[in-house]
Amino acid sequence: MTKEIDWNNLGFGYVKTDYRYVSNYKDGSWDEGTLTTDDQITMSECACVLQYAQTCFEGLKAYTTANGDIVVFRPDLNAERLQSSCAGLEIPVVPKEKFLDAIHQVVKANKDFVPPYGTGATLYIRPYVFGKNAVIGVKPADEYEFRVFVTPVGPYFKGGVKPITIRVSDVDRAAPRGTGNIKAGLNYAMSLHNIVDAHNKGFDENMYLDPQTRTKVEETGGANFLFVTKDGTVVTPKSNSILPSITRRSLLYVAQHYCGLKVEEREVYFDEVKDFAECGLCGTAAVISPVGKIVDHGKEILFPSGMEEMGPVISKLRETLTGIQMGTIEAPEGWIQVIK
DSSP: OOOOOOGGGOOSSOOOOSOEEEEEEETTEEOOOEEESOOOOOOOTTBHHHHHOOEEEOOEEEEEOTTSOEEEEOHHHHHHHHHHHHHHTTOOOOOHHHHHHHHHHHHHHTGGGSOOTTSSOEEEEEEEEEEOSBOOSSSOOSOEEEEEEEEEEOOSSTTSOOOEEEEEOSSOSSOTTSSTTSOBHHHHHHHHHHHHHHHHTTOSEEEOBOTTTSOBBOBOSSOEEEEEOTTSOEEEEOOTTSOOOHHHHHHHHHHHHTSOOOEEEEOOBGGGGGGOSEEEEEETTTEEEEEEEEEETTEEEEOTTTTTSOOHHHHHHHHHHHHHHHTSSOOOTTSEEEOO
16 A cells, blocks of 8 residues: 655655665675565674765666566666666675665565655665674675665655756866776765765756866766757767766667667767757756756856756657666566566
8 A cells, every 4th residue: 555655745865764784794795685674773882884984875766667567777777877886895795696685675565655656756775784883993794794675755856947057177076097987975075075065056967077177077076968969969988987888878778779760879978968959967866957057167058958958869769768667668678677
């Protein structure tokens, strides 16, 4: 039975649900894992995660489709990306089967928190891993905890989609050959001051350039870029220090195979940005956020799509991908997993 929640007025924040999944790593192996109603974590004041930020995470969603199924979108890719993040932080890799089983268990146990179809709300899923035992010397932990919690969230855009304004950042998001390509908590920690500063100065987000030459577009603090050329080609930046977004990968497939568009994944020089017709930021939360304006130290780049609505190509991509997620458009094989 669906919970009594005002689904149409749900914000994008944490709501405690009934169950979460917990599995512990000790003496060289992960235990079986279990569901629990306890939302509190107890650990040493000297836990490695608190001292040296040894933690990584994922983000995905569960949806109620048009025919009433509860589904998750491409969780196998999240499992693979978490494995990559674990390897990059010397965390024991969470087996893919374990990850997928945890997702299914938690969503099924909290099915009453999955918002109904048509509300625009979804169930956000947060898997994460952290070093748990006391570590004072700089080294990886010996004991770890893998957890998954879920929380219902409202639509990212309240009152319709409006293009945002972003600025070119003076701060680097990631070091060359650093941790920019893994979903580590430490990457997000270093971006917090810069995003607060951007908001205080009237901007919605930061555009980070490549840290080595500062001539190429990378990403924002939490999303990948998509650009559209004046002839309708979809272009996304390629870099070893960009987080490989699952939403971006899906949108590129949709652009090519559903919309018949040409797609390019390549280095994008900042000098080119003024010549694009449309710009968007893609990620799990919003699918695509349209960008209307980029400000480079007082110089404004205004996209032809304007500040009032999404451009036509980005709008079509968003509609198609959300249609696939919600079951109104047939999905490519393997993209949708039904929770039973």
